[in-house]
Amino acid sequence: GQNIDQPTEMTATEGAIVQINCTYQTSGFNGLFWYQQHAGEAPTFLSYNVLDGLEEKGRFSSFLSRSKGYSYLLLKELQMKDSASYLCAVRDYTDKLIFGTGTRLQVFP
Amino acid sequence: EAGVVQSPRYKIIEKKQPVAFWCNPISGHNTLYWYRQNLGQGPELLIRYENEEAVDDSQLPKDRFSAERLKGVDSTLKIQPAELGDSAVYLCASSLLLAGGNEQYFGPGTRLTVT
Numbered sequence: 001g002q003n004i005d006q007p008t009e010m011t012a013t014e015g016a017i018v019q020i021n022c023t024y025q026t027s028g029f030n031g032l033f034w035y036q037q038h039a040g041e042a043p044t045f046l047s048y049n050v051l052d053g054l055e056e057k058g059r060f061s062s063f064l065s066r067s068k069g070y071s072y073l074l075l076k077e078l079q080m081k082d083s084a085s086y087l088c089a090v091r092d093y094t095d096k097l098i099f100g101t102g103t104r105l106q107v108f109p
Numbered sequence: 110e111a112g113v114v115q116s117p118r119y120k121i122i123e124k125k126q127p128v129a130f131w132c133n134p135i136s137g138h139n140t141l142y143w144y145r146q147n148l149g150q151g152p153e154l155l156i157r158y159e160n161e162e163a164v165d166d167s168q169l170p171k172d173r174f175s176a177e178r179l180k181g182v183d184s185t186l187k188i189q190p191a192e193l194g195d196s197a198v199y200l201c202a203s204s205l206l207l208a209g210g211n212e213q214y215f216g217p218g219t220r221l222t223v224t
Contacts, residue, residue, distance in 0.1 A: 045214070099153070
């Protein structure tokens with residue numbers, strides 16, 4: 001079966017660092033994506049990992065361990081505008097994206 | 110460059126009525142996706158097109174949902190008749206199918222409310 005788990009909600013303080021975890025069990029693995037979605041808006045692409053290791057892009061980094069079926073998204077120097085849902089999605093062997101339920105992050109001053 | 114365009118943005122209909130959504134993908138993107146997103150959930154794929162061909166429609170409820178992508182560009186998604194449980198946001202996305210990380214670009218979605 002297909003299963004992607006991520007925490008439902010997280011809170012953090014402006015300027016802090018937060019790590020959002022994602023574990024997955026899918027029919028094959030062909031890459032993992034992180035998307036950001038503000039309330040009432042479309043998901044926007046943040047990062048893509050297909051090989052093990054850390055991908056850094058500005059304040060955002062994403063890590064992947066294929067053997068553990070595990071990824072995390074790291075957000076540094078949090079800003080109020082980072083309050084959003086963060087969606088973990090795995091591309092399976094049919095090239096289909098399977099999304100988790102998303103983690104709603106609230107950043108407080 | 111224009112992003113994925115969807116219309117309408119909002120639609121309220123009574124149950125048993127038909128409804129249609131339209132999507133114009135990013136120019137040059139050969140792959141188009143329709144997703145449904147329920148409140149507090151991630152998007153779920155309904156159908157995927159590569160050019161004009163529907164290559165994955167396994168999760169499309171074919172008794173009431175239909176889709177088409179004539180000429181491999183614009184696409185429409187139709188529900189007839191709508192049910193209360195169809196209330197959701199319907200997202201269209203497009204990508205350029207290449208080896209590697211072909212990210213999907215999402216449109217703003219159509220928020221459907223069935224009363």
